[in-house]
Amino acid sequence: MDRKDWLEDEEVLQEPIRRLRAMLAEExxxxxxxxxxxxEFVRLHRRSGGWLAWATRAAAAALLxxxxxxxWRGAPESAQxxxxxxxxxxxxxxxxxxxxxxxxxxxxxxxMPLAAxxxxxxxxxxxxxAALAQMGMSLPWGYEDDFDVDILFGDxxxxxxxxxxxxxxx
Amino acid sequence: MEPSNxxxxxxxxxxxxxxxxxxxxxxxxxxxxxxxxxxxxxxxxEEVTHEAFLQIxxxxxxxxxxxxxxxxxxYGTVRNLIRAARRxxxxxxxxxxxxEDDILRALIDxxxxxxxxxxxxxxxxxFRDAVFLCDLEERSYEEAAxxxxxxxxxxRSRLHRARQLLAARLKPLRLSAVSIAR
Numbered sequence: 023m024d025r026k027d028w029l030e031d032e033e034v035l036q037e038p039i040r041r042l043r044a045m046l047a048e049e050x051x052x053x054x055x056x057x058x059x060x061x062e063f064v065r066l067h068r069r070s071g072g073w074l075a076w077a078t079r080a081a082a083a084a085l086l087x088x089x090x091x092x093x094w095r096g097a098p099e100s101a102q103x104x105x106x107x108x109x110x111x112x113x114x115x116x117x118x119x120x121x122x123x124x125x126x127x128x129x130x131x132x133x134m135p136l137a138a139x140x141x142x143x144x145x146x147x148x149x150x151x152a153a154l155a156q157m158g159m160s161l162p163w164g165y166e167d168d169f170d171v172d173i174l175f176g177d178x179x180x181x182x183x184x185x186x187x188x189x190x191x192x
Numbered sequence: 193m194e195p196s197n198x199x200x201x202x203x204x205x206x207x208x209x210x211x212x213x214x215x216x217x218x219x220x221x222x223x224x225x226x227x228x229x230x231x232x233x234x235x236x237x238e239e240v241t242h243e244a245f246l247q248i249x250x251x252x253x254x255x256x257x258x259x260x261x262x263x264x265x266x267y268g269t270v271r272n273l274i275r276a277a278r279r280x281x282x283x284x285x286x287x288x289x290x291x292e293d294d295i296l297r298a299l300i301d302x303x304x305x306x307x308x309x310x311x312x313x314x315x316x317x318x319f320r321d322a323v324f325l326c327d328l329e330e331r332s333y334e335e336a337a338x339x340x341x342x343x344x345x346x347x348r349s350r351l352h353r354a355r356q357l358l359a360a361r362l363k364p365l366r367l368s369a370v371s372i373a374r
Contacts, residue, residue: 031359035327038308038362043328045305049228050221051238059216059242060209063249067207 127174127183131158136176143175146187159184197262204249216245219266222329227270229312229324231277240273264341271317304362311361319354326351 129135136142151167170187195203195211197219203211220241227237244266248255255265312320318340325336326347333351337344 030363031355034359034362035308035355038302038304039327041302041305042308043330046225046229046328049225049234049237051224051241055238055242056216056220059245059249060212062246063204063209063212066249066251067209 123183126185127172128159128185129183130181133180133182134176134178136182140177142177142182144172145175146170146172149173154184157181157184198257201248201255201257201262205253212249215262219263220245223263223266223270225329226267226324227274229309229328230271230320231274232309232313236274236277240270240277243273244269260341261338263339267321267339304365307362307365308358311358315354315357319350319357322347322350323354323358 148168148170151169154169154171172185172187173181174183174185176182195214197215200211200215200218204215223244224237224241227240228234231237231240247253247269248262248266255262312323315323321340322336325331325339326333331339333344333347337347340347
């Protein structure tokens with residue numbers, strides 16, 4: 023392409039390009055588009071909140087966890103009653119000789135003692151005296167009678183102790 | 193010294209609304225004109241420009257300043273959105289491009305300018321982008337190269353070739369106009 027052709031091309035294009043440029047120069051999106059975009063921007067950043075909001079949330083979560091831990095440690099007996107976890111290690115060791123613990127549970131003879139921190143489950147049910155006798159409990163009453171009892175199960179699902187509901191002494 | 197678009201973008205990611213306003217004021221008008229020139233429709237141009245900005249403010253924004261300029265990303269997004277809109281129009285059986293709906297065409301009353309607009313729409317995308325940025329937006333070759341993410345030499349050659357193609361389309365019209373005048 024020689025210089026003459028190039029100049030001719032430039033001459034042909036010059037005026038139409040200028041006109042098209044002038045016509046496009048004033049074009050832009052309407053103001054409401056800008057406002058809508060900014061509103062969306064504010065909404066997105068209010069929801070995500072930036073690092074400060076995340077830090078606040080993390081601090082709140084940490085405080086909540088700390089409070090739950092403190093409450094949990096301050097009420098081990100209630101925790102045992104709810105059957106979630108045994109907080110005191112070796113709580114059943116002192117009743118292996120057949121005596122009851124402070125909650126009225128009598129250990130089942132020859133059952134494995136609960137380990138420290140072992141999860142337990144307490145189930146209230148009605149059993150016959152014969153069933154209790156089969157578990158190794160010695161009964162002062164007749165074997166044919168029915169009893170309401172709480173049976174404490176260990177983590178492995180085996181019964182570990184029994185408590186009379188109406189009469190805590192078996 | 194004014195912050196770059198990429199610096200403004202980084203500030204918007206931290207929730208700086210002022211940076212977002214500046215970025216919008218700086219980038220929206222040329223982006224809208226690009227979309228308008230490409231689609232010929234104000235409604236489409238508004239929609240795709242708005243969507244392009246929405247894409248960069250969303251938490252899942254895929255723009256990475258290490259991979260190119262923000263403008264290149266925005267122009268690419270607009271181009272893809274218009275392409276997608278045309279595809280969906282084609283699927284729905286709508287004529288594409290809809291000449292009767294082309295408002296830009298209607299606004300151009302002068303025959304040569306109308307021919308230029310039509311010829312621009314038919315140019316391959318890289319050539320059209322070079323003409324848009326250098327001739328219609330009057331940006332330097334260096335700025336156009338930064339925006340499109342290619343070397344300055346590439347911009348020069350694309351512009352040269354694009355002008356040849358456009359002139360070839362406009363010359364017959366000019367000749368006929370001259371002969372009618374005589």
